[in-house]
Amino acid sequence: MPKTDSESKPTCHELSATAEIEGIREKLLVYGYATANDSRLGFPEDFRDKFAWAYFNDEILHSDVPDIPVDRKRARDVVYYEWHDSRLDLSEYENILIKNRGNIPGERRHSRVLLLDDDYACNFIRTCLSLVPTERRHDRGTFGANLFRTFTQVVTQPHQDSEEYIIIYVVGKVGTGAESYLYRADNPDELVFSATLRPGEMLIFKDDLFLHGATPLVPGDGQVAQRDAIVCTVDYPGTYLGEATCC
Numbered sequence: 253m254p255k256t257d258s259e260s261k262p263t264c265h266e267l268s269a270t271a272e273i274e275g276i277r278e279k280l281l282v283y284g285y286a287t288a289n290d291s292r293l294g295f296p297e298d299f300r301d302k303f304a305w306a307y308f309n310d311e312i313l314h315s316d317v318p319d320i321p322v323d324r325k326r327a328r329d330v331v332y333y334e335w336h337d338s339r340l341d342l343s344e345y346e347n348i349l350i351k352n353r354g355n356i357p358g359e360r361r362h363s364r365v366l367l368l369d370d371d372y373a374c375n376f377i378r379t380c381l382s383l384v385p386t387e388r389r390h391d392r393g394t395f396g397a398n399l400f401r402t403f404t405q406v407v408t409q410p411h412q413d414s415e416e417y418i419i420i421y422v423v424g425k426v427g428t429g430a431e432s433y434l435y436r437a438d439n440p441d442e443l444v445f446s447a448t449l450r451p452g453e454m455l456i457f458k459d460d461l462f463l464h465g466a467t468p469l470v471p472g473d474g475q476v477a478q479r480d481a482i483v484c485t486v487d488y489p490g491t492y493l494g495e496a497t498c499c
C-alpha cells in the first residue's frame with residue numbers, strides 16, 4: 253500500500269512518450285546517460301521563472317547544519333508513484349528521511365516542500381519519471397526531488413547517490429563553473445561526460461554506472477555566484493519503501 257500524506261490527493265495522468273523522450277530512453281539503455289533540454293521536452297516557456305519564483309526562495313530553502321557543502325540551501329519532496337500501463341499516479345510520500353547518502357554519513361532531516369499541488373512541478377516530475385526506459389522502470393516506487401541552491405562548491409567530490417537514476421536540471425545560474433562530470437564507476441580515471449549545464453538543461457544517468465559531481469562555481473566580477481538546480485532521484489525500492497534494495 254502506498255504511504256501517502258493524508259492531505260495529499262493522488263494525481264492521475266495519461267502519459268504519451270514523445271520522440272524526444274523515446275530518444276532519451278534509448279540513450280540511457282545504450283550509454284547509461286543522456287542530456288535533455290526543457291523546451292524540447294515540452295516544458296512551458298515560463299517554467300523556470302515560475303518554478304524559481306515559487307520554490308527557490310528562503311521560505312522554502314533552508315540550510316542544514318552541518319551540510320556538505322556548508323553554504324548549500326535545500327528542500328526535498330518525495331513522491332510515491334505507480335504506473336498502470338501509460339497512466340502514472342502520483343501522491344506525496346510520508347517520509348523524506350534517508351541515511352548515509354552522497355558521502356554524508358548519518359541521518360539528516362531536510363526541509364519538506366510539497367510539489368504535487370502545483371501543476372508545473374507535478375508535470376516536471378511526470379516528465380522525469382517518463383524518461384526511465386519502459387523496460388527498466390518499476391511498477392511503483394518513490395521519486396525524490398531535491399531543490400539545491402549552491403554558492404561556492406556544488407558538491408565536494410565524485411560520488412554515487414545509491415539510487416537508480418539521477419536527474420540534474422538547472423533552473424538558474426549566476427557565474428560560471430559548475431561543470432558536471434561523469435566518470436566510469438568501474439574505471440574512475442575514465443571521464444565519460446563533461447559539460448556545463450545551462451539553465452533549462454538536464455542530465456540523466458544511471459547512478460551505479462558512474463561517479464558524478466560538478467566543479468565549483470566561479471563568480472564574475474562583483475558577483476555572488478549562485479546555482480539553482482533540481483536534483484531528482486528515481487529511487488531503489490529500499491530507499492523509502494522499506495523493501496530490499498533491488499539490483
Ligand SMILES: [Fe+2]
Pocket residue numbers: 354411412413464
Ligand atoms: Fe549526487
